[in-house]
Amino acid sequence: MSTTPARLGTRRSTMATSQSQRVAETLTERTGVPVELVLITSFGDVTRAQLTQLGGTGVFVSALRDALLAGEVEFAVHSLKDLPTAPTDGIVLAAVTERDDPRDALCARDGLKFADLPPGSTVGTGSPRRVAQLAALRPDLRYVPIRGNAETRLGKVSSGELDAVVLAYAGLDRVGRLDDVTDVFEVEQVLPAPGQGALAVECRTADAEGALSYLGAVDHTPTRAAVTAERVILAELEAGCAAPVGAYAEFVADDRLRLRAAVVATDGSQAVRAEQTVTVTEFPDAVQAAAALGHQLAHEMIRRGADQIVADAATGRGEI
Numbered sequence: 001m002s003t004t005p006a007r008l009g010t011r012r013s014t015m016a017t018s019q020s021q022r023v024a025e026t027l028t029e030r031t032g033v034p035v036e037l038v039l040i041t042s043f044g045d046v047t048r049a050q051l052t053q054l055g056g057t058g059v060f061v062s063a064l065r066d067a068l069l070a071g072e073v074e075f076a077v078h079s080l081k082d083l084p085t086a087p088t089d090g091i092v093l094a095a096v097t098e099r100d101d102p103r104d105a106l107c108a109r110d111g112l113k114f115a116d117l118p119p120g121s122t123v124g125t126g127s128p129r130r131v132a133q134l135a136a137l138r139p140d141l142r143y144v145p146i147r148g149n150a151e152t153r154l155g156k157v158s159s160g161e162l163d164a165v166v167l168a169y170a171g172l173d174r175v176g177r178l179d180d181v182t183d184v185f186e187v188e189q190v191l192p193a194p195g196q197g198a199l200a201v202e203c204r205t206a207d208a209e210g211a212l213s214y215l216g217a218v219d220h221t222p223t224r225a226a227v228t229a230e231r232v233i234l235a236e237l238e239a240g241c242a243a244p245v246g247a248y249a250e251f252v253a254d255d256r257l258r259l260r261a262a263v264v265a266t267d268g269s270q271a272v273r274a275e276q277t278v279t280v281t282e283f284p285d286a287v288q289a290a291a292a293l294g295h296q297l298a299h300e301m302i303r304r305g306a307d308q309i310v311a312d313a314a315t316g317r318g319e320i
């Protein structure tokens, strides 16, 4: 075996390098292939604009894809929830890693739980999905758009600028900040973003079956099935990562995959929530079962007006 390390492209943030490092270690453990990290700067890392105003999905992803296509790296690791659902020419999803905790977490001043935040408290989050679902639970709080990496956002609570921020539990874990968590939202309360907590490994299509087939060693089929169902919801509703769409699928028995999804108006006033379960053994494989499940649930939600809520949210983008 060659000892030249495989080059793994990653964003530069602490969260990105920590999760990429973990994928590198697992891959080396399972295959013996040495891996080195190559840090890539993305537009999403340097822009000062609100993420919701950037007018497109995948701001964190395109620089890594460019590096892949240019042959600067062999494969790239992304947070799966940042990955647009549309396929890209020349690039495939080589692996989906086993999902970490998918839930959203509250980091509030003085150890406060969500239910105990005084009315009028400021809660920072740049995600319309979170604002919409949180506003449905607590319309009496003030939701403030913020961006920046996890450490910057947490800094706004310690400085007193905000009473609380909401972030993904998995991300907080990866940057070593679980001590800041004061409350965790169950998925029934706040449905996570499609793919939240899972990582995507992408490579050039031409390498996937041959030179880089070893990437399959970090693929986790149950997670791949679950996120497939979740991402079909996003794709069918023609919604991007900044849309008020939550979706979470999990195996509730060895062969039963349950998908829950919600589309909530950004002021919390309207919502379409739905759930359905599929028996995966009735399909050729779990991923095909998951895709069928996603399509069925998406169509039911569209019949109930979910696409209209997504369209309305897109019109008001950036104003929340």
Ligand SMILES: NCc1[nH]cc(CCC(=O)O)c1CC(=O)O
Pocket: 079, 080, 081, 082, 166, 167, 168, 169, 170, 171, 195, 196, 197, 198, 199
């Ligand atoms: N859009 C930024 C982003 N992309 C992935 C995560 C968290 C980690 C994950 O979901 O895997 C975060 C931060 C956050 O939502 O708090």
